[in-house]
Amino acid sequence: MIDLALIGIGTGNPDHLTAQAVQAMNQADLILLPRKGDAKSDLIDLRRAICAQRLTAPVRVVEFDLPVRDATDDYLGSVHDWHAAIAATWQAQITAHLPNGGRLALLIWGDPSLYDSTLRIADRLIQAGMDVAVRVIPGITSIQALTAAHAIPLNRLGEPVTITTGRMLRARGWPRDARTVVVMLDGNCAFATLPPDGIAIWWGAYLGMPHEALIHGPLADAAPRIATARAALRARHGWIMDVYLMRKEQAGAS
Structure with a gap:
């Protein structure tokens, strides 16, 4: 055996x-x-x-x-x-x-x-x-490492979380009825295809490593910065592993 x-x-x-x-x-x-x-x-x-x-x-x-x-x-x-x-x-x-x-x-x-x-x-x-x-x-997931690096909770109070892939996000857009979305396996910056209004993003690459990279902010502002940083990091290291969390903001939500 x-x-x-x-x-x-x-x-x-x-x-x-x-x-x-x-x-x-x-x-x-x-x-x-x-x-x-x-x-x-x-x-x-x-x-x-x-x-x-x-x-x-x-x-x-x-x-x-x-x-x-x-x-x-x-x-x-x-x-x-x-x-x-x-x-x-x-x-x-x-x-x-x-x-x-x-x-x-x-x-x-x-x-x-x-x-x-x-x-x-x-x-x-x-x-x-x-x-x-x-x-x-079991091991520490990239999602756990991402939320820890940004010091944020994974979910809003009493709300679910949707986990998807870059391929699905690009093909289908923002998941229906979702407020918090985690995106994995995105090699082509699918977040850039979304209408950015009201969305915040927390992105991380090489999480837990000495060359960890983090970007956070409104999607409209952060998306081009992430795309530029991601391309530069991939060129420098020859590979990249990254993950990101996005939330649709709502006044008074916790």
Whole structure:
């Protein structure tokens, strides 16, 4: 059997790991670290640093090349194909490095439950007939890191919160009946497509890292500043992870 631990590691800051996460890392026989193939990306370096700082047991750490998703108009189809390719890659790594079973750990940005497909990919291993038991060790999400960085509550008093993606925001506009919206996975500044009147935005990139960037203000004023900062940061670092919260203001709301 493969005991697969999916470990939430927050936004890349080793201090974001819980004691449970550190324990799970040190109990593993193998930790797999994905390389995304971008020479400018330091995402693999962040995972390496987490292992260097938090591993106290002789855990084997193996790096592998992550398949690349095809950029096609069929978004869901390309994602399904990509997940299948990743599952096949995991299976090959498991066969090579844990042929007799054991404890495998994967380090997941944020938390495996929130806009992350690792659980769906792990399920493909089970559907393929592998003897896999999945455990999830929760981590700090980018949403938690964002609200903490801006020192704001996630929700208004007694109100719900809508979580969506940049792709959905661009395609459908402001979610119906929503007052507070959190947007993840927005690579194209979808906030700039909204009528800005009455909307405030709290944006953050590289949350919890030394080069954390934060911008807050009325959307009309903040949108061009965020777009400019985002492009500059991406060019400088070769990658960017960001998230933002928007609220429609209402007099007297708390």
